[in-house]
Amino acid sequence: MMLSRLRLAAASALVTLLAGCAGYQLGAGSLYRPDVRTVHVPIFQSDSFRRNLGERLTEAVVKEIELHTPYKVVDAASADSVLYGRVVDTKKHVLVEDKNDEPRDLEAGFVAEFSWVDRRGNLIAQSLSVPVPALVLTVRQTTDFVPEGGQSLATAQQEALSRLAAQIVSQMERPW
Numbered sequence: 001m002m003l004s005r006l007r008l009a010a011a012s013a014l015v016t017l018l019a020g021c022a023g024y025q026l027g028a029g030s031l032y033r034p035d036v037r038t039v040h041v042p043i044f045q046s047d048s049f050r051r052n053l054g055e056r057l058t059e060a061v062v063k064e065i066e067l068h069t070p071y072k073v074v075d076a077a078s079a080d081s082v083l084y085g086r087v088v089d090t091k092k093h094v095l096v097e098d099k100n101d102e103p104r105d106l107e108a109g110f111v112a113e114f115s116w117v118d119r120r121g122n123l124i125a126q127s128l129s130v131p132v133p134a135l136v137l138t139v140r141q142t143t144d145f146v147p148e149g150g151q152s153l154a155t156a157q158q159e160a161l162s163r164l165a166a167q168i169v170s171q172m173e174r175p176w
Helices: 002-018 053-066 153-170
Strands: 038-040 081-097 103-119 139-144
Touching: 053 081, 053 103, 053 153, 081 153, 103 153, 139 153
Parallel strands: 038 081
Antiparallel strands: 081 103, 103 139
């Protein structure tokens, strides 16, 4: 008698649990569009006079896509979608100076625009929480560096580009 009550309670708990999760999906695959499997990432353009920023950001974005999404980066002819991008601004300014006006803490930053479209040119990114123009999304990223601590502009830029790439790829997730 006690065993049958225990089995009945376990079965009803299981049915309740499964019924409550009917609309949910599990795993990272549910975060991404099932109709897109491949992405082409042409080299990002750069409006900056600093050399190779577009190439460095493109490399960081490709690595981020390959590591954190189910999408495969392929050539233009065989891709389901294309991720276009442009570095539109770079900044470097002093945050803290010493008494002799020597920089102690600096900030390096980038602003990039990107759009993700399918092969017909239709925007893939669905409604976003931030109001933006129809086909272009803008992301900004900054990072601090302290030259006296052994950090350089190059390392700060690379960190900012990596964070910027992560922001761009996170926008490839489906909205909740």
